[in-house]
Amino acid sequence: MKDAIRRGLADFWNYRYLHGICVATIALSVFVISAFGLFLLNTGDLMASWTRGIRIIAYLAPETDEKGREAIMDTVQAYPGVAGVEYVSSEEALAWLKKEVGRQTSLLEGLVDNPLPDAVEVALSADVEGAGDITALAGKMESLSGVSDVEYARQWIERFGGIYNLFQLTSIILIGLIIAAIMMIVANTIRLILYSRIDEIKITRIIGADDAFIKYPLYCEGVMLGFAGGLAGLLLLYAAYAITVPQLSSAGLLLYFQVRFLPATMVVFILLASMTVGWLGCYLSIRRFLKV
Numbered sequence: 001m002k003d004a005i006r007r008g009l010a011d012f013w014n015y016r017y018l019h020g021i022c023v024a025t026i027a028l029s030v031f032v033i034s035a036f037g038l039f040l041l042n043t044g045d046l047m048a049s050w051t052r053g054i055r056i057i058a059y060l061a062p063e064t065d066e067k068g069r070e071a072i073m074d075t076v077q078a079y080p081g082v083a084g085v086e087y088v089s090s091e092e093a094l095a096w097l098k099k100e101v102g103r104q105t106s107l108l109e110g111l112v113d114n115p116l117p118d119a120v121e122v123a124l125s126a127d128v129e130g131a132g133d134i135t136a137l138a139g140k141m142e143s144l145s146g147v148s149d150v151e152y153a154r155q156w157i158e159r160f161g162g163i164y165n166l167f168q169l170t171s172i173i174l175i176g177l178i179i180a181a182i183m184m185i186v187a188n189t190i191r192l193i194l195y196s197r198i199d200e201i202k203i204t205r206i207i208g209a210d211d212a213f214i215k216y217p218l219y220c221e222g223v224m225l226g227f228a229g230g231l232a233g234l235l236l237l238y239a240a241y242a243i244t245v246p247q248l249s250s251a252g253l254l255l256y257f258q259v260r261f262l263p264a265t266m267v268v269f270i271l272l273a274s275m276t277v278g279w280l281g282c283y284l285s286i287r288r289f290l291k292v
Helices: 002-014 016-052 066-077 090-108 130-142 154-196 198-206 211-250 264-290
Strands: 055-060 082-088 119-124 147-151
Touching: 016 154, 016 211, 016 264, 055 066, 055 130, 066 082, 066 119, 119 130, 130 147, 130 154, 154 198, 154 211, 154 264, 211 264
Parallel strands: none
Antiparallel strands: 055 119, 055 147, 082 119
């Protein structure tokens, strides 16, 4: 194996022009894939943060007394995913509405009776994930005796969730196409090297070298191509991240959200995946060329 690695490194340097083009292409491909991963990672964090900021409001029926209200609040507080429960009286709701209306307060001066009902406002915990959990929680609250209606940003949740799922599907398709392209690039690079060394390969076979002697250095080259391309792509992504994020922060576009880079586990996974794809591309090329 040491001899195979040594010969693979030697071939990597001897055919550095072909390998350089292959590494650059893999680096750009890994950059695109990693950029999609970074976007989905932070979009998921943003959606989770936004979801946790949503409030579910349960409007109480007019006949609900203080005892019934407290029973509803105790029941809701015990539900999984509930971080806190707050009672909002109709007077407090009307005062808040007047404050929000501002100069248009005169529109509310003609009201004889307060049209707003008492309500219970529910804050969500970090355990709540996605629209399904919120809908289930709202459904349980609506079924309680003394609750006349439940309101939350259902349409916005479903809309943003649908957009996020569409991005995920599109990213998976594009990543699959890019991986296939990387395999073809590595396979063609190794094939060109094999054709340039066809006389040498024939001579080594005549003097008794087996196919393993020919294949293993090429496998090492494929793995090295994948590693070098993956590392270059990740460094390129980090450079773009380090340049772009501070500018967005200084422009005030990231006041309420912190963009994070890919975690170490994902970086390692991308490198291993790039090396595996490089090996597969090499394997396919050698299998067709040597017919083994």
